[in-house]
Amino acid sequence: xxxxxxQTLSGVQTSIEIAGxxxxxxxxVMEAARKKLDAVGVCAxxxxxxxxxxxxxxxxxxxxxxxxxxxxxYLWSVLGLCIAxxxxxxxxxxxxxxxxxxxxxxLGLGLFAASGTQIALGLQMPALIAVLMGVIxxxxxxxxxxxxxxxxxxxxxDHHPYAVCAFAGGWVVVVLHYLGFYPNAVVAxxxxxxxxxxxxxLQFEWRLPTWKIED
Amino acid sequence: xxxxxxQTLSGVQTSIEIAGxxxxxxxxVMEAARKKLDAVGVCAxxxxxxxxxxxxxxxxxxxxxxxxxxxxxYLWSVLGLCIAxxxxxxxxxxxxxxxxxxxxxxLGLGLFAASGTQIALGLQMPALIAVLMGVIxxxxxxxxxxxxxxxxxxxxxDHHPYAVCAFAGGWVVVVLHYLGFYPNAVVAxxxxxxxxxxxxxLQFEWRLPTWKIED
Amino acid sequence: xxxxxxQTLSGVQTSIEIAGxxxxxxxxVMEAARKKLDAVGVCAxxxxxxxxxxxxxxxxxxxxxxxxxxxxxYLWSVLGLCIAxxxxxxxxxxxxxxxxxxxxxxLGLGLFAASGTQIALGLQMPALIAVLMGVIxxxxxxxxxxxxxxxxxxxxxDHHPYAVCAFAGGWVVVVLHYLGFYPNAVVAxxxxxxxxxxxxxLQFEWRLPTWKIED
Numbered sequence: 021x022x023x024x025x026x027q028t029l030s031g032v033q034t035s036i037e038i039a040g041x042x043x044x045x046x047x048x049v050m051e052a053a054r055k056k057l058d059a060v061g062v063c064a065x066x067x068x069x070x071x072x073x074x075x076x077x078x079x080x081x082x083x084x085x086x087x088x089x090x091x092x093x094y095l096w097s098v099l100g101l102c103i104a105x106x107x108x109x110x111x112x113x114x115x116x117x118x119x120x121x122x123x124x125x126x127l128g129l130g131l132f133a134a135s136g137t138q139i140a141l142g143l144q145m146p147a148l149i150a151v152l153m154g155v156i157x158x159x160x161x162x163x164x165x166x167x168x169x170x171x172x173x174x175x176x177x178d179h180h181p182y183a184v185c186a187f188a189g190g191w192v193v194v195v196l197h198y199l200g201f202y203p204n205a206v207v208a209x210x211x212x213x214x215x216x217x218x219x220x221x222l223q224f225e226w227r228l229p230t231w232k233i234e235d
Numbered sequence: 236x237x238x239x240x241x242q243t244l245s246g247v248q249t250s251i252e253i254a255g256x257x258x259x260x261x262x263x264v265m266e267a268a269r270k271k272l273d274a275v276g277v278c279a280x281x282x283x284x285x286x287x288x289x290x291x292x293x294x295x296x297x298x299x300x301x302x303x304x305x306x307x308x309y310l311w312s313v314l315g316l317c318i319a320x321x322x323x324x325x326x327x328x329x330x331x332x333x334x335x336x337x338x339x340x341x342l343g344l345g346l347f348a349a350s351g352t353q354i355a356l357g358l359q360m361p362a363l364i365a366v367l368m369g370v371i372x373x374x375x376x377x378x379x380x381x382x383x384x385x386x387x388x389x390x391x392x393d394h395h396p397y398a399v400c401a402f403a404g405g406w407v408v409v410v411l412h413y414l415g416f417y418p419n420a421v422v423a424x425x426x427x428x429x430x431x432x433x434x435x436x437l438q439f440e441w442r443l444p445t446w447k448i449e450d
Numbered sequence: 451x452x453x454x455x456x457q458t459l460s461g462v463q464t465s466i467e468i469a470g471x472x473x474x475x476x477x478x479v480m481e482a483a484r485k486k487l488d489a490v491g492v493c494a495x496x497x498x499x500x501x502x503x504x505x506x507x508x509x510x511x512x513x514x515x516x517x518x519x520x521x522x523x524y525l526w527s528v529l530g531l532c533i534a535x536x537x538x539x540x541x542x543x544x545x546x547x548x549x550x551x552x553x554x555x556x557l558g559l560g561l562f563a564a565s566g567t568q569i570a571l572g573l574q575m576p577a578l579i580a581v582l583m584g585v586i587x588x589x590x591x592x593x594x595x596x597x598x599x600x601x602x603x604x605x606x607x608d609h610h611p612y613a614v615c616a617f618a619g620g621w622v623v624v625v626l627h628y629l630g631f632y633p634n635a636v637v638a639x640x641x642x643x644x645x646x647x648x649x650x651x652l653q654f655e656w657r658l659p660t661w662k663i664e665d
Contacts, residue, residue, distance in 0.1 A: 052606075058658045060613045061606025064593075075510070080290070082299040084512045092576050146307050163279075163383075168593075170602045172385045176267075176276025183275045228273045295505070297514045361522050378494075378598075387600045391482075391491025398490045443488045 036211070037135075038097075040128020043121055045070040045098045048165050049105045050116065055169050063102045065165055070098050072164035073157045077136055081143060081153065126218040127211075133158035133186035134210030137193040138203065151190030158186040158214075179228050181221040189214030251426070252350075253312075255343020258336055260285040260313045263380050264320045265331065270384050278317045280380055285313050287379035288372045292351055296358060296368065341433040342426075348373035348401035349425030352408040353418065366405030373401040373429075394443050396436040404429030466641070467565075468527075470558020473551055475500040475528045478595050479535045480546065485599050493532045495595055500528050502594035503587045507566055511573060511583065556648040557641075563588035563616035564640030567623040568633065581620030588616040588644075609658050611651040619644030 048069030052062040071088045078086050088094045136157025140150035159182065163173040175182050193210035201209075220226070263284030267277040286303045293301050303309040351372025355365035374397065378388040390397050408425035416424075435441070478499030482492040501518045508516050518524040566587025570580035589605050589612065596603040605612050623640035631639075650656070 055602060055607070057602070057607045058609040060658065061603070064603075064606055064613075079294060079509060080301060080304070082297075082512075086510060089510070089575065089579050092578050095578055095582070145304065148307050148310055149304050152310070167382065167385075167597065168603065168606070170385065170597075170600065172270060172272070173276070173279075173383065176279055176383070177270070177272045179273040183279075228275065230273075294509060295516060295519070297512075360519065363522050363525055364519050367525065382597065382600075385600065387485060387487070388491070388494075388598065391494055391598070392485070392487045394488040398494075443490065445488075 036127055036131050039124045040131050041070050041094065041098070042101060043124030043128045044161050045101050046105065046116055046121060047125065047162065049102060050121075051165055051169050051171075053109065057169075059102075059106060062106060063099060065168055066102050067095070067098055068168055069161045069165035070094075071161065073132060073159060073161040074136070076160045076164075077139070077153050077157045080156070081140065081145075083139075083143075122222055123219075126215045126222075129158045129182070129186055129218055130189065130211035130213070130215035131207070133189050133214045134193050134207045137190040137210065138197065138207055141194065141197050147191075147194045150194060151187060154190040154193065155183050155186045159183045179230070181226055181228060182218065184228065185214050185217040185221060188217055251342055251346050254339045255346050256285050256309065256313070257316060258339030258343045259376050260316055261320065261331055261336060262340065262377065264317060265336075266380055266384050266386075268324065272384075274317075274321060277321060278314060280383055281317050282310070282313055283383055284376045284380040285309075286376065288347060288374060288376035289351070291375045291379075292354070292368050292372045295371070296355065296360075298354075298358075337437055338434075341430045341437075344373045344397070344401055344433055345404065345426035345428070345430035346422070348404050348429045349408050349422045352405040352425065353412065353422055356409065356412050362406075362409045365409060366402060369405040369408065370398050370401045374398045394445065396441055396443060397433065399443065400429050400432040400436060403432060466557055466561050469554045470561050471500050471524065471528070472531060473554030473558045474591050475531055476535065476546055476551060477555065477592065479532060480551075481595055481599050481601075483539065487599075489532075489536060492536060493529060495598055496532050497525070497528055498598055499591045499595035500524075501591065503562060503589060503591040504566070506590045506594075507569070507583050507587045510586070511570065511575075513569075513573075552652055553649075556645045556652075559588045559612070559616055559648055560619065560641035560643070560645035561637070563619050563644045564623050564637045567620040567640065568627065568637055571624065571627050577621075577624045580624060581617060584620040584623065585613050585616045589613045609660070611656055611658060612648065614658065615644050615647040615651060618647060 045066040048066035049062055051069075052065040055061075057065065071094070074087055078084070133154040135154075137150050137154030139157075140153035141147075145153065159175050162175055166173040166175075189210050192213045193206055196206045196209060260281040263281035264277055266284075267280040270276075272280065286301075286309070289302055293299065348369040350369075352365045352369030354372075355368035356362075360368065374390050377390055381388040381390075404425050407428045408421055411421045411424060475496040478496035479492055481499075482495040485491075487495065501516075501524070504517055508514065563584040565584075567580045567584030569587075570583035571577075575583065592605055593603040596605075619640050622643045623636055626636045626639060
């Protein structure tokens with residue numbers, strides 16, 4: 021089913037996946053720029069942000085070859101994107117606003133969470149592990165990006181639902197998978213759930229429940 | 236022998252292993268609290284602290300499935316512990332003191348070092364590698380916890396014997412292993428050695444030999 | 451070819467490889483000293499600097515056993531080096547200058563980049579992936595060293611060509627490999643290219659093209 025899913029990925033899904041990868045890579049470019057990294061640092065941090073989550077998932081599950089090794093146009097694309105972004109930023113003082121990146125980022129979050137969960141289910145992982153693999157796929161690119169840039173990961177301290185949306189959507193994928201839905205439908209509904217949850221969280225300014233500790 | 240060891244793990248050993256995992260997870264909760272992470276960050280850092288060392292060992296040795304994937308009740312337990320800790324800290328201003336965590340932490344250090352060494356010996360690793368795998372199992376959860384929280388790892392700069400206790404106990408495991416002791420006895424004696432060394436180090440305030448460098 | 455290459459490594463190449471490993475390990479010792487780590491931290495950071503790049507490459511490519519596990523004299527050597535360095539620094543206030551480490555560092559960069567690329571080519575990786583594996587082998591020891599020491603990686607923000615030299619030399623390896631040169635010649639010419647580029651970059655103070663971003 022895993023292989024089947026990959027083979028029958030429709031053009032729409034592929035487009036969304038590319039949009040998500042681009043959004044994650046751009047988030048890396050932006051953070052690298054804030055930290056005044058050089059050109060090598062920009063490409064490295066963008067790659068870590070775009071591929072880090074899926075790579076960690078595959079290393080934990082022992083799946084090889086890694087997706088960006090098997091389909092190396094991914095790497096070329098991110099390299100091209102970085103060079104284009106650096107040239108644009110230099111020439112036009114163009115800078116993607118945080119707002120303009122929320123939509124593709126939410127799309128990427130959804131698709132990576134849903135496909136990561138499904139890949140793990142295809143390997144007969146138990147439900148909790150599969151959901152966790154989806155969360156790792158969707159969020160650890162950003163976590164590793166922040167660690168490389170010497171910051172505490174945003175996903176761990178901004179009190180906004182991000183990993184939690186991926187977690188919730190992962191359970192939707194699990195339920196639909198066990199109900200026997202077509203793989204494509206499972207990914208589509210799961211990804212849409214995550215993306216809509218994330219957009220709602222941004223729109224309505226939901227916050228994670230707070231908890232206090234004296235210092 | 237590796238499989239046998241796992242199968243014949245007595246209830247006592249399992250209890251110690253759980254106590255160690257709980258202590259390591261709690262150390263993650265505490266550090267996450269100090270850094271004012273949100274609920275997601277607390278769970279993530281606690282998991283990294285509890286499972287990071289064993290996971291790195293298994294990735295380096297190419298052992299799969301990972302122990303927390305095979306026995307996913309580990310993950311449920313740590314998630315439950317995190318929620319309980321957050322609720323308790325919020326309601327009761329309860330905070331485990333550093334002192335109260337030294338005992339379970341020393342137990343965890345001992346058992347993880349001894350079992351990590353034995354697992355590597357079971358895979359025919361040379362002695363130094365096996366001892367090193369024990370040290371990694373016992374200490375890299377804490378190291379990764381500190382890296383995620385944007386700190387220099389405590390194990391690398393507090394000048395107290397911690398990894399060194401695991402290193403010494405690892406050699407005890409190696410010697411007993413080659414002398415043909417029963418696997419359970421090897422782990423028990425090795426773990427006890429590490430734990431006692433660590434408690435002695437705390438009690439008598441041993442320090443690593445200092446060395447100076449001008450700036 | 452991969453195996454063949456390893457088997458026919460000449461004494462000269464082995465010496466260079468050792469010089470590179472020593473240089474990388476020493477860079478770890480130096481950074482650990484600047485950060486006032488303890489003896490455990492010095493050994494850990496030196497090992498990460500010396501073995502981190504090759505280890506990450508092998509984990510990404512799923513090559514086992516890892517080179518420092520198969521040939522554990524590597525580990526003994528780095529441990530011995532650390533102890534010697536600590537004793538020397540303490541007794542004699544001896545400190546390797548940054549300048550004195552540039553030569554062995556450039557040698558290590560060259561040999562690790564060339565051999566990393568060739569190993570990946572031997573596994574039938576596409577050209578871009580192979581070159582990238584060379585860059586990772588040569589630079590990620592230093593990157594991980596800086597992350598552990600809570601710094602933004604130097605390779606990502608000092609605006610001097612470092613990874614770029616490894617990248618350029620990797621393509622030389624790829625071209626010579628496809629032209630059918632002997633493996634030893636491929637590594638030798640590739641490594642020399644990287645090393646000379648790096649030394650030229652230092653000598654003539656080349657800088658990466660700058661790009662601006664408003665804050």
